[in-house]
Amino acid sequence: MQRPCIGCGALIPSGSRCGQCRPKRPPTPRRKGRTATDWRWRKLSQKLRRLSPFCEKCLATSDLTVDHIIPPTERPDLVYEILNLRVWCRSCNGSRGNRVTDQERQQVLDAIAARSLRVETRNASNRY
Template identity: 45%
Template sequence: MPRRIPSYRPPWSPAPRKPHERPIERTEDRKADRRWYMAKPWRSLRALVLAEEPLCRLCREHGRLTVASHVDHIRPRKERPDLALDRSNLRPLCRSCHNRVRAAEDGRGGGPPPGPVSP
């Protein structure tokens, strides 16, 4: 059962933002990021990193074995563009560790990965 009566909003008007949501990123920045991550050099290097290290590096440091699905820049790409395609600046991470690292970089919290699993 709805909490309030829905109001009419024309399809061309923007959806109202909730106060707890992050501000909307500039569209040009998102498009530029998408183009960069879809480029052949990045996709090839990402595949190489995941083939060399198939497990999440942060989880391994904490005694967990998790398959890596993301490749993360240790020094952020926007901070150091010269290291964007440098193998020594890349590390494989699982989804939860990648989200945690990105949240900490963006100032949204984040923290250390969970401890080792007890048998």
Template identity: 35%
Template sequence: MCHACKKLRPIGTACPCRASAPKRKHKSKNTRVKGKYDHQWQKVRAQAIRLHPFCSHCGTTHDLTGDHIVPLAQGGTNTLDNVRVLCRSCNSRREQAIRRARKAP
């Protein structure tokens, strides 16, 4: 049964109503979807960007994001002293370096 149109379909066949919708390869990285980042994080991130309106690594003022110095998974908090401002490319570069370091023996 197709969950979208509620019609019975043979097992292994795709429903025509789903054919037009493109499938996403990756989940959205929207902060509201993750569940870890609440309204407090949004306020702290915005305040950090107002106080420090450029990337800490490369100095650009374009496409800025807030980044936890100590990640929440490792006991970090959503406070101003645990946030640094990075541009999106520096933030993703840093994240990739952390992932590579975890995989290394």
């Protein structure tokens, strides 16, 4: 069944506009860092969702995502840092937005510093 184009009225087989009347979309800029197609991020996200198969906030078990505690826009160097990630459902993650409290930020940075100190101490004791 053919329909008329809403732009020029010509009969078209499908859609609402013919190729000439269809608005041209500007190319989307490529984001730097983590994207949904980034292999490393996909593997890390799958691993974390497998290890924690529920939302850490509301305990939901469906539509899980991995949330950055400190957003990548603030600290791009922590994108793949496991201590900066948590499993939340999509609704909890969406309601949080891009906000982080000073307490949450400090907890993440303290945990990273403590891990670095443990690694240094372990490496120093293995030298002798």
